[in-house]
Amino acid sequence: MDETMYKYGRLGTLEQKRVQTNGIEVPRNDIRVLLLHPQRGEDFQVRCDLVYLNLSDPHPPPFYALSYCWGKEEPKFPISLNGREHWVHPNLFDALQRLRDRDDVAGRFIWIDALCINQNDKEEKGSQVNLMGEIYEKASKTFIWLGEHEHASPLAMDLLNSVTEENLRDMLEDKSESKPTEQAWVALRALFERPYWSRVWILQEVVLSRPSYLICGNSMCSWDSVRLLLRSENFEVDKKNISVGSHNARMAVVSESILPKLLVNIIDGRQTNAQKLEFWDYLVLSRQRNASVAHDYVYGVMALVDPPALRADYKKPVGELYFEVVKRLLCLEKKIGILSMCCETQVEDRATPHAAAVVGGEPGTSYATSLPSWVPDWRTRFKKDYQSRLLCKLKYSAGMAGPDTQPDIECEAGSRTLRVRGVFVDSVTFVSPANNLNRWPQVGEDWKTWTQHISGSGNMYGSLEEQREAFRSTLQCQYHGNKTRNTDGSDQYFDIAVGRTEGSLVDPKRTFGKAGRQFFGTSNGYMGRGLDDVQAGDIAVVLLGAKVPFVLRECGHNSHYRLVGECYLHGIMNGEVVKDPTKELVDFYLV
Known part of the structure; x- marks a missing residue:
């Protein structure tokens, strides 16, 4: 990359001038924008110039912004930038060609991160990333580039362009004369599965931009069409199907969730101040997305918080960034729920070209070893289905979560040890084999093991029928919170598992969930479910202000522990131990 391309002097006005090559670094609140020139006759080369404008100017010239996926790095293609040859990634090259061919874009300013930020200058990159929220908010339009047409994608774009408030219901109920075909709905699913939707940055780029337009090949449609369709009561999305009214166009698995639907919900919530997400909510969402730089799992969502979190x-x-962010969330904002994000995850190298990324500043440091157990590593994904089963999302209040009971958390300056106050509940004495709760014979074995275990130590749940109810509820913990127990066949399944009846009519995976939590028992007869990492000898605790209990593992001495993860412990999920006057509050030191 030609570094002189990014140097210039301070100009007195915002008139269109090429970037100077003998100047200074970017002034504060100044950004570079691209002047994209129209095609000249038979000259098909993409030609553009870098110009800068000041975001603080009361009347800045209008500019557009591009939201896109960097994609594959090779093969690179040449463009003319400030009269010099400059090589860009293939997906950006395609986008520039398509934008240049549009009369409403050619000859106008457009902001594109790869060209308008010197990616090799970390200081400048940081200062410009701090302005990105403002850039997308002030852009006259944001173009969402999904890539060139593939297969039936023109049908998907035509479908979106046909959406209006007047014809939406008829279209979804198959009453419209020009109703979309099933092939069009399948094409829409494919459009929503494109790599663009997996990016961290689109969370803020799409949410903060108004108006936005999707571009696929030579087709364009308004984001409002997507929003109108996905917020319709007749358009329901789940993990395995897109169901569209009575048409019921069944499709293959879409993804863990359709991100466009999530973006619509976020935008609606921000505009109405209803269900407004906080910084740590966005961090949870970013963990399931992709970024080319590990820092961006944090920086990619910070503009969504007002004021920006950092x-x-x-x-x-x-590693220092992740530590400081979590320390702030815990110690200053008292967001103790962030501890539920510390869990066994599916380690993926999504952020760097190295399997062992730079965590503490030194190459070769593993993903988790340099971080305290109470600091989530945002570069790792949750295991499949785990995020949707976080216990802290359910209606529990084990630590009396609410305004009357605040978390008691402290991390002294210069220390990586977190002090948290709570109640010791019990010690884990046995754990079922991992990943076996989706097989009913193992559930029966767990029941028998627990009944044998409590025969000598007593139990916390009363009669045999009450014990069965507790066992049934424990297996269902990740679904129901304190809601009414379901009637989807779990009673029958339980009876089969413990040998009370014969049969195999119920699917255990559907009833009690896929693998990811295992059954355990404690010395005083509590039963619970925790992560696959739970071991005999661990302790279960309830921390003040937390929704759910946690499992800790002693390391060293003097009440120092490693956080294993959240858990369900039947009988203490609604503040029972915190309200118990016989229970003593103690400090736990997490390392």
């Missing part, structure tokens, strides 16, 4: 600094080691 300032971007790409010189800061990733």
Whole structure:
């Protein structure tokens, strides 16, 4: 990359001038924008110039912004930038060609991160990333580039362009004369599965932009069409199907969730101040997306918080960034729920070209070893289905979560040890084999093991029928919170599992969930479910202000523990131990 391309002097006005090559670094609140020139006759080369404008100017010239996926790096294609040859990734090259061919874009300013930010200058990159929220908010339009047409994608774009408030219901109920075909709905699913939707950055780029337009090949449609369709009561999305009214167009698995639907919900919530998400909510969402730089799992969502939670600094080691963010959330904002994000995850190298990324500033550091157990590593994904089963999302209040009981948390300056106050509940004495709760014979064995275990120590649940109810509820913990127990066949399944009846009519995976939590028992007869990592000898605790209990593992001495993860412990999920006057509050030190 030609570094002189990104140097210029401070101009007195915002008139269109090429970037100077003998100047200074980008002034504060100044950004570069691209002047995309129309095609000249038979000259098909993409030609553009870098110009800068000041976001603080009361009347800045209008500019557009591009939201896109960087995609594959090779093969690179040449464009003319400030009269010099400059090589860009293939997906950006395609986008520039399509935008250049549009009369409403050619000859106008457009902001594109890969060209308008010097990606090799970490200091400048940080300062410009701090402005990205404002850039997308102030852009006259944001173009969402989904890539060139593939297969039936023109049908998907035609479908979206046909959506209006007047014809939406008829279209979804098959009453419209020009109703979309099933092939069009399948094409729409494919459009929503494109790599673009997996990016961290689109969370803020789409949410903050108004108006936005989707571009696929030579087709364009308004984001409002997507929003109108996905917020319709007749358009229901789940993990395995897109169901569209009575048409019921069944499709293959879409994804863990359709991100466009999520974006619509976020935008609606922000505009109505209903269900407004907080910084740690966005961090949870970012963990399931992709980023090319590990810092961006944090920086990619910070503009969604008002005021921004922090300032971007790409010189800061990733581990230090994650530590500082979580320390702030816990100690200053008292967001104790963030501890539920510390769990066994599916380690993926999504952020760097190295399997062992730079965590504490030194190459070769593993993903987790340099971070305290109470700091989530945002570069790792949750295991499949785990995010949707976080216990802290359910209506529990084990630590009396609410305004009357605040978390008692402290991390002294210079320390990586977190002090949290709570109640010791019990010690884990046995754990079922991992990943076996989706096989009914193992559930029966767990029941028998627990009944044998309590025969000598007593139990917390009363009669045999009450014990069965507790066991049944424990297996269902991740679905129901304190809601009414379901009637989807679990009674029959339980009876089969414990040998009370014969048969195999109920699917255990559907009833009690896929693998990811295992059954355990405690010394005083509690039963619970925790992560696959739970071991005999661990302790279960309830922390003040937390919705759910946690499992800790002693390491060293003096009440120092490693956080294993959240858990369900039947009988203490609604503040029972915190309200118990015989229970003593103690400090736990997490390392």
